[in-house]
Amino acid sequence: MDGIINILKPPNMTSQDVVSYVKKILNVKKAGHTGTLDPGAAGVLPVCIGKATRISEYLMNDKKTYRAEMSIGFKSNTLDKYGDIEKVPYSPEDKDKIYDAFNNFRGKIEQIPPMFSAVKVKGKKLYELARSGITIDRAPRSIFIYSIDIINVEGNNILFDVTCSKGTYIRTLCSDIGKLLSSDAIMTFLLRCRTGPFTLDNSVTLFELEQYVHENNVEAVLFPVESALPDCSRVYIDDALFCKVKNGVGFHINEALRYEKRKREDIILIFNRCNKFAAVGAIDAEGHVKVKKVFLR
Missing domain, CATH: 3.30.2350.10 (Pseudouridine synthase)
Structure with a gap:
C-alpha cells in the first residue's frame, strides 16, 4: 500500500501515536507523518504510507x-x-x-x-x-x-x-x-x-479509517503519492526515456514529450507515457533533469 491518508488527529494523542495506530490498523510497516502537531491540538495530520514516506521531506515545507x-x-x-x-x-x-x-x-x-x-x-x-x-x-x-x-x-x-x-x-x-x-x-x-492540499474537508478520523478497513475500501481515502505535490512542475516521458529514468539516469528537458510548468520548479514530478507517476527529479538552469527518487520500475 502506497499513498497518503489525511488523518483528523484528535486531542491528547501525539503525532507519533497516530502514526503507530495507523500502521497497526492498516497492517503496514512503513508510515510517517509530515509535520508534528502538538499533543493537545487537533486537526489535519497527513500520514504517508509505504513509498509515500519518501516524499515526506517535500511536504514539510507546505504552508x-x-x-x-x-x-x-x-x-x-x-x-x-x-x-x-x-x-x-x-x-x-x-x-x-x-x-x-x-x-x-x-x-x-x-x-x-x-x-x-x-x-x-x-x-x-x-x-x-x-x-x-x-x-x-x-x-x-x-x-x-x-x-x-x-x-x-x-x-x-x-x-x-x-x-x-x-x-x-x-x-x-x-x-x-x-x-x-x-x-x-x-x-x-x-x-x-x-x-498543503490536505484540509479538514478531505480528512478522516481514526474511527472512520477503521470502518474503511473493515469494508476493504481504504483506497477511497488513500491519496496517490503525486497528489500531495500539486504545485510541482511535471514532465512526461516516452518508454525509451523511462528505461533510463527507472535506473536513475537523468535527461535533458528537451527529450521529454511534454513539460508542464507549475508554481514550483525546484522539484519536478516525472510521469511515464501512460501518465503513471514514475520519479521525483530536479531541473537545473540549463534544463538538465537529475533523477532524485524513483517510484515506478
Missing part, C-alpha cells in the same frame, strides 16, 4: 493554516493551557490596540522556539531538557506569517486564524502577541485546518 484561541493575562511554562499557569497583570485594551498588535505579526518575523518543543540542540530535544528543569538559550528562527485574522474578541480571549510557514509555533505567537500588549498570553485551543 499551514490554523484556528487558534489565546487568553491574555496568563503565562505558562509550556505557553499553553497544559503547563503550569500563572496569572499576570493585564489591563484590557480597546479592540483597535489588539488589532494593531496582531498586525505587527505579518510577513517575515523572528521567533524563539519554546523549551517544550521537539527542536534539537546538540542532539537533545528541548522538551527533554525542560522536563528535567533545564532552560537554555535558544537562537531565534525566521518564520513567515502569510495571514493572521482575528475572528472574535471576548474579554481577554481572542480567536484567530493564521496561515504560516513551517517551523512556526502558534504557542509562541500567542505569547509574543500578549507581550506586545504589555502582558503575556497562553494558547488555549489549536486546530490545524490545512497543510
Whole structure:
C-alpha cells in the first residue's frame, strides 16, 4: 500500500501515536507523518504510507493554516493551557490596540522556539531538557506569517486564524502577541485546518479509517503519492526515456514529450507515457533533469 491518508488527529494523542495506530490498523510497516502537531491540538495530520514516506521531506515545507484561541493575562511554562499557569497583570485594551498588535505579526518575523518543543540542540530535544528543569538559550528562527485574522474578541480571549510557514509555533505567537500588549498570553485551543492540499474537508478520523478497513475500501481515502505535490512542475516521458529514468539516469528537458510548468520548479514530478507517476527529479538552469527518487520500475 502506497499513498497518503489525511488523518483528523484528535486531542491528547501525539503525532507519533497516530502514526503507530495507523500502521497497526492498516497492517503496514512503513508510515510517517509530515509535520508534528502538538499533543493537545487537533486537526489535519497527513500520514504517508509505504513509498509515500519518501516524499515526506517535500511536504514539510507546505504552508499551514490554523484556528487558534489565546487568553491574555496568563503565562505558562509550556505557553499553553497544559503547563503550569500563572496569572499576570493585564489591563484590557480597546479592540483597535489588539488589532494593531496582531498586525505587527505579518510577513517575515523572528521567533524563539519554546523549551517544550521537539527542536534539537546538540542532539537533545528541548522538551527533554525542560522536563528535567533545564532552560537554555535558544537562537531565534525566521518564520513567515502569510495571514493572521482575528475572528472574535471576548474579554481577554481572542480567536484567530493564521496561515504560516513551517517551523512556526502558534504557542509562541500567542505569547509574543500578549507581550506586545504589555502582558503575556497562553494558547488555549489549536486546530490545524490545512497543510498543503490536505484540509479538514478531505480528512478522516481514526474511527472512520477503521470502518474503511473493515469494508476493504481504504483506497477511497488513500491519496496517490503525486497528489500531495500539486504545485510541482511535471514532465512526461516516452518508454525509451523511462528505461533510463527507472535506473536513475537523468535527461535533458528537451527529450521529454511534454513539460508542464507549475508554481514550483525546484522539484519536478516525472510521469511515464501512460501518465503513471514514475520519479521525483530536479531541473537545473540549463534544463538538465537529475533523477532524485524513483517510484515506478
